[in-house]
Every structure is written in structure tokens, then in C-alpha cells.
């Protein structure tokens with residue numbers, strides 16, 4: 001596995017990779033969810049490239065950039081074991097030189113949900129992903145369903161900017177008790193870790209109501225709200241039942257819809273979702 005930091009190093013290593021190239025962008029602190037993206041890329045592509053970069057521009061001023069967990073040696077060992085061919089670990093100076101002043105912004109899809117609560121977050125995500133796509137030039141790029149809005153926004157950007165890249169969205173990987181895998185789970189103390197199962201319990205309550213025929217979006221949201229409110233260590237930030245394409249809130253679920261939520265467990269903000277229809 002080749003590890004590179006600078007752009008010239010990346011470009012020359014990329015040039016000799018057999019095509020098609022699958023790409024897995026990450027912020028490190030890898031877990032089985034990331035490895036499942038690598039495995040999907042490995043199964044579909046002749047070469048797999050990954051990046052590890054904790055992107056400062058997608059963190060808000062009160063968010064956890066300094067505290068964000070980092071463990072490069074462990075991440076590199078996991079990527080090597082998963083069969084990655086090339087890893088790019090750019091520094092903040094490589095990605096954002098001091099005179100940097102160009103941003104990539106998707107409009108409508110970034111307004112609700114995460115976009116409303118985390119101003120500037122998606123501008124940081126789309127800018128860095130556009131730069132990663134330009135530099136790596138993959139044929140396919142792999143993202144997790146847990147960050148459903150991020151995947152939708154990146155798909156939009158890829159289409160709007162004519163990147164010749166197929167966006168592949170892979171299923172959320174879960175712990176045995178249903179908690180969606182996330183690098184942020186490492187922040188949870190044992191009591192919070194236990195309480196964090198409330199996200200999956202809330203989604204499961206809504207899912208079984210949906211499976212039994214409930215199509216009233218507000219009733220599905222209320223099931224999530226009631227389940228989360230019953231957990232003393234959890235605080236619901238939002239629950240949404242929205243059209244899966246436009247992310248506009250629904251009154252009735254008639255087609256494909258996204259039930260999504262953000263919950264604080266202690267000081268840790270967790271998100272999860274499931275797709276109906």
C-alpha cells in the first residue's frame with residue numbers, strides 16, 4: 001500500500017493505478033463501516049484509493065475539530081489489511097493553502113436538517129470532496145447511508161459539476177445492539193453508550209409502524225420523539241420524515257421517504273436514519 005501526502009506524489013501514484021479506481025474518502029478513526037466501503041470498492045474496482053483528512057472547514061466554531069479522534073498508524077494498518085492500494089493523507093496546508101478562496105456549494109438540498117443546524121457544514125464537505133475528486137480522479141466513490149443527506153448532497157454536486165464519477169451509497173453498519181457505527185461513538189462513556197441505543201430503538205419503533213401500514217408522517221415522527229424523550233441521557237435535536245429525493249418534509253408517506261434524526265447523548269451528537277419504500 002502506497003502512502004502519499006503531497007499532490008505531486010498523489011498524482012504520480014494515481015497515474016499507475018489499474019482502472020477502474022474506487023475511492024473511499026474518510027476523516028480517519030476508521031471502523032467496520034469504513035472497511036465495508038473499502039470492501040465494496042475492492043469488489044467492484046481494479047484499484048482502491050482512500051484518503052484520511054480531518055477536514056476543518058466542515059466543523060462549526062462550536063464543534064469538535066480539536067477533540068475529533070485521530071489515530072493514523074491504526075487507520076493505515078486497517079486500510080492495508082482491507083486491501084487498499086493508495087492512501088492520501090494530505091495536511092491542512094496541502095488542502096487549504098493560506099491564500100485559498102474558492103468554495104463549492106450545493107443550494108436547496110443543504111438547507112434543511114443537518115444544513116439548518118450546522119451552518120457551513122455542507123459547504124466544507126462539498127468543497128473538500130470536490131478537491132479530493134479532482135486530485136484522485138476515481139471512477140467510483142463510496143459513502144455510507146448513515147450520512148444520508150451528505151450522500152444526497154455529494155450526488156447532486158457530482159451531477160451538477162459533471163464529475164465522471166459514480167457515487168455508491170453503502171448500507172449503515174451497526175453494532176450488535178443496533179447503534180450505527182460512527183467515529184463519534186468513541187466519545188460515549190459506558191452509560192451514554194447504553195443510552196445511545198435509543199436511536200435504533202426509535203427508528204425500529206417507526207419502522208415497525210411503517211411496516212404495519214402507518215403512512216402518517218407526523219405519527220412516525222411522534223414515535224421517534226416519544227422513544228427518545230423516554231431516555232434520560234438523550235436529547236432529540238430533530239426528527240424528520242422527508243421525501244428521499246428533495247428532503248422536503250412530508251405529511252403522508254406515499255413513495256420513497258427518509259426518516260432521519262439527530263440526538264445528543266450527553267455532549268455527543270449522533271445521527272441515524274432509515275429509508276422507507
Ligand code: PAF
Pocket residue numbers: 025026027053055058125128129147150
Ligand atoms: O463522511 C466523512 O467522513 C466526511 O464528511 C468526508 C466525506 C470524508 C469529507 O470530509
